[in-house]
Amino acid sequence: MSKIKKIAVFTSGGDAPGMNACIRAVVRTALHFGCEVAGIKQGYQGMIDNNITEMSRHSVSNIMQLGGTILKTARCLDFRTPEGMQKAYDNLKLNGIDALVAIGGDGTFTGAERFSGIYNIPVICVPGTIDNDLYGSDFTLGFDTATNTVIEAIDKIRDTAESHDRLFFIEVMGRDAGCIALRAGIASGAEAIMMPEKDTAIIDLIKTLEEGAAQKKSSSIVIVAEGDKNGGAFNVAKKVKETFDFYDTKVTILGHLQRGGSPSSFDRILGCRMGFAAVKALLRGETRKMVGLRSNEIKLTDLKEALTDHEFKLEEDLLEMATILA
Amino acid sequence: MSKIKKIAVFTSGGDAPGMNACIRAVVRTALHFGCEVAGIKQGYQGMIDNNITEMSRHSVSNIMQLGGTILKTARCLDFRTPEGMQKAYDNLKLNGIDALVAIGGDGTFTGAERFSGIYNIPVICVPGTIDNDLYGSDFTLGFDTATNTVIEAIDKIRDTAESHDRLFFIEVMGRDAGCIALRAGIASGAEAIMMPEKDTAIIDLIKTLEEGAAQKKSSSIVIVAEGDKNGGAFNVAKKVKETFDFYDTKVTILGHLQRGGSPSSFDRILGCRMGFAAVKALLRGETRKMVGLRSNEIKLTDLKEALTDHEFKLEEDLLEMATILA
Amino acid sequence: MSKIKKIAVFTSGGDAPGMNACIRAVVRTALHFGCEVAGIKQGYQGMIDNNITEMSRHSVSNIMQLGGTILKTARCLDFRTPEGMQKAYDNLKLNGIDALVAIGGDGTFTGAERFSGIYNIPVICVPGTIDNDLYGSDFTLGFDTATNTVIEAIDKIRDTAESHDRLFFIEVMGRDAGCIALRAGIASGAEAIMMPEKDTAIIDLIKTLEEGAAQKKSSSIVIVAEGDKNGGAFNVAKKVKETFDFYDTKVTILGHLQRGGSPSSFDRILGCRMGFAAVKALLRGETRKMVGLRSNEIKLTDLKEALTDHEFKLEEDLLEMATILA
Amino acid sequence: MSKIKKIAVFTSGGDAPGMNACIRAVVRTALHFGCEVAGIKQGYQGMIDNNITEMSRHSVSNIMQLGGTILKTARCLDFRTPEGMQKAYDNLKLNGIDALVAIGGDGTFTGAERFSGIYNIPVICVPGTIDNDLYGSDFTLGFDTATNTVIEAIDKIRDTAESHDRLFFIEVMGRDAGCIALRAGIASGAEAIMMPEKDTAIIDLIKTLEEGAAQKKSSSIVIVAEGDKNGGAFNVAKKVKETFDFYDTKVTILGHLQRGGSPSSFDRILGCRMGFAAVKALLRGETRKMVGLRSNEIKLTDLKEALTDHEFKLEEDLLEMATILA
Structure with a gap:
């Protein structure tokens, strides 16, 4: 006892x-x-x-x-x-x-x-x-709340993406693990997901985006986990922009708002x-x-x-x- | 093949x-x-x-x-x-x-x-x-979305409950199953949960509420699944009021808003x-x-x-x- | 001073x-x-x-x-x-x-x-x-928060209304004033709004609903202020149902959740x-x-x-x- | 006519x-x-x-x-x-x-x-x-929706701020006008608001933060309009960090999610x-x-x-x- x-x-x-x-x-x-x-x-x-x-x-x-x-x-x-x-x-x-x-x-x-x-x-x-x-x-x-928070943010960005023909990069939490990036990416229909577990070369990302453009997608959203090997959303955006001039690119860093909320x-x-x-x-x-x-x-x-x-x-x-x- | x-x-x-x-x-x-x-x-x-x-x-x-x-x-x-x-x-x-x-x-x-x-x-x-x-x-x-919808509604009612010393009855979906009532009730800290699976007598509900009052709870929230044998939130509220006069009772019927939402x-x-x-x-x-x-x-x-x-x-x-x- | x-x-x-x-x-x-x-x-x-x-x-x-x-x-x-x-x-x-x-x-x-x-x-x-x-x-x-709360609820009901071809009655606060009903009704595109300030006969409501049906609206939402002279959403729904048999009618009573929320x-x-x-x-x-x-x-x-x-x-x-x- | x-x-x-x-x-x-x-x-x-x-x-x-x-x-x-x-x-x-x-x-x-x-x-x-x-x-x-979106984000960051004793910088829209920053800053109780209309020197910001620390505030939130003369949230955070070592600083860039949403x-x-x-x-x-x-x-x-x-x-x-x- x-x-x-x-x-x-x-x-x-x-x-x-x-x-x-x-x-x-x-x-x-x-x-x-x-x-x-x-x-x-x-x-x-x-x-x-x-x-x-x-x-x-x-x-x-x-x-x-x-x-x-x-x-x-x-x-x-x-x-x-x-x-x-x-x-x-x-x-x-x-x-x-x-x-x-x-x-x-x-x-x-x-x-x-x-x-x-x-x-x-x-x-x-x-x-x-x-x-x-x-x-x-x-x-x-x-984890569940954080993922909901992320998809609500992406849904809002999608609204404006649908209006504007733009390319959005959204940085989410995950220094070592891509769980949030993967689930939130799927749940928000992101065009590409960059995760620590998966070494995505910028050139492959650009290929994916070009295929999307060929399918006449009016907008594209790329989720970048903070632990992605390319070094965060700003760096990915910059590298993409260097070779893929077509799009207007925009970056959002969700940061600690992912930790909060009811x-x-x-x-x-x-x-x-x-x-x-x-x-x-x-x-x-x-x-x-x-x-x-x-x-x-x-x-x-x-x-x-x-x-x-x-x-x-x-x-x-x-x-x-x-x-x-x- | x-x-x-x-x-x-x-x-x-x-x-x-x-x-x-x-x-x-x-x-x-x-x-x-x-x-x-x-x-x-x-x-x-x-x-x-x-x-x-x-x-x-x-x-x-x-x-x-x-x-x-x-x-x-x-x-x-x-x-x-x-x-x-x-x-x-x-x-x-x-x-x-x-x-x-x-x-x-x-x-x-x-x-x-x-x-x-x-x-x-x-x-x-x-x-x-x-x-x-x-x-x-x-x-x-x-099910997950519906339960979230219900707890968001109850959270709002709790705000006003905390201000007013009242007794709230909230009817949720569930004709045969108390899943939503049970989960939403726990997740919102409801004082009592009435479900089809559990035959709660009004007298037992009143006892629970009296114990809460004795603990100086400033408000009480009762979740009633629509399939509860006492016949829905309005009937439960009416029956409670007949014998438990202290409280001001209020009823919310969430209805079909539980089916909707992103x-x-x-x-x-x-x-x-x-x-x-x-x-x-x-x-x-x-x-x-x-x-x-x-x-x-x-x-x-x-x-x-x-x-x-x-x-x-x-x-x-x-x-x-x-x-x-x- | x-x-x-x-x-x-x-x-x-x-x-x-x-x-x-x-x-x-x-x-x-x-x-x-x-x-x-x-x-x-x-x-x-x-x-x-x-x-x-x-x-x-x-x-x-x-x-x-x-x-x-x-x-x-x-x-x-x-x-x-x-x-x-x-x-x-x-x-x-x-x-x-x-x-x-x-x-x-x-x-x-x-x-x-x-x-x-x-x-x-x-x-x-x-x-x-x-x-x-x-x-x-x-x-x-x-007032602003309450109106937002109401339209968020109606948006959810609209989701399911769009799926089902149904008639929904939603009771909102307003014993003497139709402010919430009027603004929330317009902001959610309600098919009809019943307010204390406006004496809407059931027969006129039914006419409005029939015109909507003729326009092949797939669903209809009626907002009823609690102070409406017909006596609340349940009564309006009951009276409509007596003469307008086509629809499956559903009632939501928002109640005190309208007072709460951030x-x-x-x-x-x-x-x-x-x-x-x-x-x-x-x-x-x-x-x-x-x-x-x-x-x-x-x-x-x-x-x-x-x-x-x-x-x-x-x-x-x-x-x-x-x-x-x- | x-x-x-x-x-x-x-x-x-x-x-x-x-x-x-x-x-x-x-x-x-x-x-x-x-x-x-x-x-x-x-x-x-x-x-x-x-x-x-x-x-x-x-x-x-x-x-x-x-x-x-x-x-x-x-x-x-x-x-x-x-x-x-x-x-x-x-x-x-x-x-x-x-x-x-x-x-x-x-x-x-x-x-x-x-x-x-x-x-x-x-x-x-x-x-x-x-x-x-x-x-x-x-x-x-x-404007109203955007301001609501911003305060909901800040409320979430405040949750984690209250848990952690940290300093948060949040960049909001407003290249020429500080309307969103000002209203969202007041409505979320931000400790400081940086706007294009008001030339806030970093040294004055630091003074404000030190006064807050003296009052034993457990966390501080600084709103930075994108048009602030110090050059956005990342730059402000960097400059503050150079002289004000006490805090762990975190940056959020809300970006285009401010344009979207219902x-x-x-x-x-x-x-x-x-x-x-x-x-x-x-x-x-x-x-x-x-x-x-x-x-x-x-x-x-x-x-x-x-x-x-x-x-x-x-x-x-x-x-x-x-x-x-x-």
Whole structure:
């Protein structure tokens, strides 16, 4: 039987829509099962700074629809040092905290795995990042909302594209992973998608655009993931313009607006399920696991396994579609 | 090897966001693999009336972001008669159509299964309905968008609820299935959810609301699926008011706005994947199957099996959460 | 020169999007000019209950984008009694409050005008109501957002209408005024608009619908203001159905979702301008006035004049357009 | 009495949301009053190329909610030559066109004014541009929607700003006019607004940001109009970063997504009113005028006067508010 009396929850790394739904679920589930709950502000930094607050049912009222995270996040270099970790641990003890729910990406998981190993404190991780690049879950928290945000932006650009016969380059997030670029590109009917996983030469891009022009497309939209090897939308636009003079080219950099916004239903439900499952896992004695959604069910994966270098693959049929349907 | 030369696509039953993405995928995939494509307007009725048109790449340009279906839908009683079916078949032959992609719900599937059996014409079905109540797919086309639409509406009502100390009843779609009610209820933090699957007595609802009042909730939102046994939001509100006088009660009937709206990224991708897979299935000789999304992959299910009476179950953890997190 | 040292702000009556922008402007403008500011919760009720709190720059951070009002509203019968007013006044004195900014509709204004007359406390009113039915301002706070909310809902219904050949009845707010119905009806291309100001007989509505059917319109949308003399959308639908059997009719009751939502740019700017002007007016010695937007400039009107019974008129060209463009 | 038998409508210059509402109003109003209507595709270019099509009531069905313009726009150098103008005129005669409604910005107006003077063909202009920089109308068609689009983007960035303690630079449209920057900046609570009309030195911007930091603001958002003298958001960010090291800075370039999107209620109504008034003006013999909204009423202004160099002024109270409320 579990002897956990007080669980702390925190968010770390880049924030993602749905984190608040997850925080709320952790708090209310833990309270329901008789535990106390603390919220740690600004991730590992708050652990070190003792920036820790009690959480009640009421403290998470009316937050599910908000973007960002009410607990804030911060990058924290100190937590990588033994002194930082010790301070963090001392503060957890000071606050009577027995167990952790960590919401974030692989940096967050790495910290949690090491910390839990050294201090023997149970921890369950929740994959919260808009990039959808973690092993062990079909979807990460925030990815669905971010993709919706991107397609709404592209739909608006398409309106004006349809009026003007222009070529648009739209830079989306994804330093290492093209998930957002690929899905948003297909879902918005983009003429070409440039991703870190796929080395698209400018010359091939131009060929695609010329074929589109030959089919009398009145406009073309090119999605460029920020991690594309050609160096971002401005650079791609510049290179295309050098040899493909016909078009008037325009660039949009969506930037951090992709991280914000009220979470979609999918991300709210995912946040609720993951937070709910994380607490239940802690209470039945699990530790150093991450929760994930697989086949529409919540499953646990060892953090060690999740953090091993997996070859990350984009869905085959999506890659095939990206050219056939465009 | 397939000898299919011309595929027809149609939408039938209630329309759902994402149908246009699916139509577009069917058309472009079929053309890509060397088939011609026809579009049948208004479902089975258009088959009988020979309301059939050729589809080109261009005819499906710039439709993915539109709600509804460019091919329209209609209910069709004539198709249930042998004469109607014969007429439909004659028109297909007249137009040189070898195979069908049918997008719709179980009524559509039943018609397709019978017709295909009698006339030996290959057919693949796509589950397009906002109700998410079909066997063989974790999600149906349109469900994600509809749930987003509902939570956006509830978020707005919550704004005013937070200002006013009121009790709101919101009626959502779902004659037989509480999928929308359950997900939207959790995702919007509703205080209570009334569904066809769960026989909630008014007295129990009142108890829940009284507990909320005791917790000093400043407002309460009750989701009522149209198929709830108490007879819709107006009736529930009336019955509650008879015994629970404290609150000012307000009713919203969302109605058909739940069917519309620009499809979410999830539904556009789902529509693309299903349309793409449906054509590929036809071309490799499959028939009388439905495509579905399971574990984030497209899988085929026999129509016969899909149409057998399965006990439809809502996700266990969601049902548990609905009361714990509220 | 003004001797005002502390201004209190409150919201009263039905809440409206943009109220938070106005509260924020009142607080920050007053602080900028060296006054203290208090916030009264739940309108006149909070004045009587001494539910009053100090406001700082920070207390209104990040609220402009929120629907509803952070100060909440409530109906208050006690304020109509001499005892209630006296209690309210005593509490204002207790808190050192010299002047008031009241945000609300004509009920709010009436209370403010009487109270200010009896106790000689300066007050400036801000027209905050989604109904746009106040004299002295081209637009009231919240009307623009509410109209946007309604047309977004109708656009979604139109999607499905275009797919189905149906007749939709949509009930919108407006017990005495058809402003929302008229503008939203025109802006969504509704086939007919039923308003309190215009006595539309069911027989005339049916004629309009028949003419539309003759023009082969594939769908028809009828907007019904809740104050229409035929008794709301359900009743209109029922009466039409009795004699006009052709169509499948569907009803949506938008209800309180029209009050919520993040305020539009127009309402945020209007809230800022009105709050800013209200404080400046108080500081230069004005009282018992309302601020209003006329010709894109802020103008003051005597409360007495604003509350006199003016014949309220809908814009002539809009009324003419409503039938010509439909 | 007017002898106009056929009116042509076209859109020219940058497209703007609401143009479709205006086209629809022109078509349906003209038909209502017994005129025929033609639509010229791609503005003056289509006039020269005889890209002209008959318009019916049905041809403008269901377009009001669409962004962009169904008639498309194009820049046209040929129209500045006598030969181009002559060709355009010949094509108008060929199509029996007696009068024009031109929707666009000052380039469009200049062409219309000259052409109408030379060939004595009646023309009424409609101010359609998101920049709101035309004389004779409080608001231009598309400005309201564009401002809403910008604040929705900034609201999303604010979500993540609130989580991260960062400094964001957001570039918005406005080469010569800061209308969008000013309104969107106030409506989103931006900490600083850089506009063409106001020469903000980087050193002053940094001072503002330092004051914000001193007030413990957790994040700061700077709006940069593309026409700001410091050379766009990337340059401003770079210059700030050189001397103000504390912050992590992020840049978003909204670009053409500001031109698209479904028009707001305000812009749809404005489009309807302006199109309606333009046709009525032609029919009562007016020419070489523009329609405008002043004091919530449609007024006419001589094109000559509208095109004279007016000093364009931003609203005084908005400029004052921009610093006081931030």
